[in-house]
Amino acid sequence: xxxxxxxxxxxxxxxxxxxxxxxxxxxxxxxxxxxxxxxxxxxxxxxxxxxxxxxxxxxxxxxxxxxxxxxxxxxxxxxxxxxxxxxxxxxxxxxxxxxxxxxxxxxxxxxxxxxxxxxxxxxxxxxxxxxxxxxxxxxxxxxxxxxxxxxxxxxxxxxxxxxxxxxxxxxxxxxxxxxxxxxxxxxxxxxxxxxxxxxxxxxxxxxxxxxxxxxxxxxxxxxxxxxxxxxxxxxxxxxxxxxxxxxxxxxxxxxxxxxxxxxxxxxxxxxxxxxxxxxxxxxxxxxxxxxxxxxxxxxxxxxxxxxxxxxxxxxxxxxxxxxxxxxxxxxxxxxxxxxxxxxxxxxxxxxxxxxxxxxxxxxxxxxxxxxxxxxxxxxxxxxxxxxxxxxxxxxxxxxxxxxxxxxxxxxxxxxxxxxxxxxxxxxxxxxxxxxxxxxxxxxxxxxxxxxxxxxxxxxxxxxxxxxxxxxxxxxxxxxxxxxxxxxxxxxxxxxxxxxxxxxxxxxxxxxxxxxxxxxxxxxxxxxxxxxxxxxxxxxxxxxxxxxxxxxxxxxxxxxxxxxxxxxxxxxxxxxxxxxxxxxxxxxxxxxxxxxxxxxxxxxxxxxxxxxxxxxxxxxxxxxxxxxxxxxxxxxxxxxxxxxxxxxxxxxxxxxxxxxxxxxxxxxxxxxx
Numbered sequence: 118x119x120x121x122x123x124x125x126x127x128x129x130x131x132x133x134x135x136x137x138x139x140x141x142x143x144x145x146x147x148x149x150x151x152x153x154x155x156x157x158x159x160x161x162x163x164x165x166x167x168x169x170x171x172x173x174x175x176x177x178x179x180x181x182x183x184x185x186x187x188x189x190x191x192x193x194x195x196x197x198x199x200x201x202x203x204x205x206x207x208x209x210x211x212x213x214x215x216x217x218x219x220x221x222x223x224x225x226x227x228x229x230x231x232x233x234x235x236x237x238x239x240x241x242x243x244x245x246x247x248x249x250x251x252x253x254x255x256x257x258x259x260x261x262x263x264x265x266x267x268x269x270x271x272x273x274x275x276x277x278x279x280x281x282x283x284x285x286x287x288x289x290x291x292x293x294x295x296x297x298x299x300x301x302x303x304x305x306x307x308x309x310x311x312x313x314x315x316x317x318x319x320x321x322x323x324x325x326x327x328x329x330x331x332x333x334x335x336x337x338x339x340x341x342x343x344x345x346x347x348x349x350x351x352x353x354x355x356x357x358x359x360x361x362x363x364x365x366x367x368x369x370x371x372x373x374x375x376x377x378x379x380x381x382x383x384x385x386x387x388x389x390x391x392x393x394x395x396x397x398x399x400x401x402x403x404x405x406x407x408x409x410x411x412x413x414x415x416x417x418x419x420x421x422x423x424x425x426x427x428x429x430x431x432x433x434x435x436x437x438x439x440x441x442x443x444x445x446x447x448x449x450x451x452x453x454x455x456x457x458x459x460x461x462x463x464x465x466x467x468x469x470x471x472x473x474x475x476x477x478x479x480x481x482x483x484x485x486x487x488x489x490x491x492x493x494x495x496x497x498x499x500x501x502x503x504x505x506x507x508x509x510x511x512x513x514x515x516x517x518x519x520x521x522x523x524x525x526x527x528x529x530x531x532x533x534x535x536x537x538x539x540x541x542x543x544x545x546x547x548x549x550x551x552x553x554x555x556x557x558x559x560x561x562x563x564x565x566x567x568x569x570x571x572x573x574x575x576x577x578x579x580x581x582x583x584x585x586x587x588x589x590x591x592x593x594x595x596x597x598x599x600x601x602x603x604x605x606x607x608x609x610x611x612x613x614x615x616x617x618x619x620x621x622x623x624x625x626x627x628x629x630x631x632x633x634x635x636x637x638x639x640x641x642x643x644x645x646x647x648x649x650x651x652x653x654x655x656x657x658x659x660x661x662x663x664x665x666x667x668x669x670x671x672x673x674x675x676x677x678x679x680x681x682x683x684x685x686x687x688x689x690x691x692x693x694x695x696x697x698x699x700x701x702x703x704x705x706x707x708x709x710x711x712x713x714x715x716x717x718x719x720x721x722x723x724x725x726x727x728x729x730x731x732x733x734x735x736x737x738x739x740x741x742x743x744x745x746x747x748x749x750x751x752x753x754x755x756x757x758x759x760x761x762x763x764x765x766x767x768x769x770x771x772x773x774x775x776x777x778x779x780x781x782x783x784x785x786x787x788x789x
Contacts, residue, residue, distance in 0.1 A: 119150075121304045126164040136153070139305070142453045164326070179232055182228045189225045199310065223585045223601075255617065344371065379416070382420040384526070403518075409517060453490040467513050502522075538595045564589065648720065648761065661742065720787075
């Protein structure tokens, strides 16, 4: 028996007398109870803010990223016990891999992005520096800092592991603790994951708490520093969103709701093309994975009128070979719905759809007479999608989809958009023009557009697979939020603030040199100094080097770059950008390296690239150049070395900048 507990202020509390029973989706056997009527929500929020929040904010982004990775690794080592529990939800082994392994992988991606894309500090700079004065003494940046509250994360029943971990990772990376509220139907699986996290000892107390029951008056105690992140139905989202306290304090509300996602078979593909098989395989997968209980599942299938019959025939053949049964059996490809309650809900929606469309694959079942929740796939055909309402507004959250014909691109774009906002739409085509027009016409109504064909099918991740790198959310009915999206997802839990001032102050705030800030002379050649010894804003200025006509011609003939501006005086003078023959820009970069590089072995291990190269002024023969090298930014990468970003400014004999770029090097640590 799974008596789902709540994690409150570091301790686990048993369910109380209000607890409700829940059942195995395949056998109908009662397997536990969940519910706690009166949890101390105000105290939980305070504990999260004071204990978990303070501990997380004391860390920098990289330390938090290491914490997230450590938790993911711990879950990976203990995930087998989660699979056994997951079978109770009706999930097959493959379904559970999507949920459990997908959640762990998402955490690892955020851990990696935190180390690679965020600073080794506590303040994140969002965007570039803005010049706010003519003389460069007053500039502006945008910074992001952790909110001082708690993220209340309310998750859906269909992904009890991934749904939690994909929100947990960006919240922790931002430095914000969480209170997890799983759906009661599958809370026992979420509880198992939270208990693993708690027993790992990796995260500080208060960084995660869990509600095993209803939310009570939780929302009444939120502040403007808190966040609500919700996944579920449109009706529930609107109910939470309209809470008076949430409205009064403009509390952040991130919503990912159900939507009528669609797929389009391009007019360029026929049933004889191999691309057609790719399309059918994708639709079949979205119908049967998690028994269709996915917020990203395909609900509407749009095909050219002439392809309606071939698509129905192909899907019918594939579905007839799909084994439906106990998810514990290896041959099973689709298990039951999560509960009889969900069965009744899907059946109710199916009967509504039947008012506008006819069943072409499967048969509408009777009311469930047992405690099991098996629901065979159903495919409808709507002959008049232009004048139908329910097929574009009613979602049967199970293995149900509707096929609709279209006549041309304008027609299918209009039909697709009738869903009123979707998480994802997929398009199967080889036509660049078709893909371009669908992107332009349908982009405003969709959070993600997924294009696939035979060429990309082996690598494509799938219509229904949100990835942590890309945003997960959508406009309108889909909720208007962006749960994922790499660092965009992290920003949901941070405050963006405009900061203005002298470049020296902005450098101190951001931890990165900003042009115009005061600089200090490096006590020795910076390439002789280990990572820890280098200080932001330290600089050296090299000696000067004359650029001769012989240098220019030698470089031109050696590289093969015989562009006329370097070799033909008359043609160069006729060009409005040049006074005559000039040095190659890459020659200047090479000479600058020769001026500042330390040739002997030392802490600098490798030059890994350069960014933001600009050429500002031409260099003529007999001009002299010199370089200024400034420590711009430092980022730890491994246990052995870190990345140093240098600002390189190349100037001429008149102290005019002629070129500028940012050099990246890997530099070893002085101590391990």
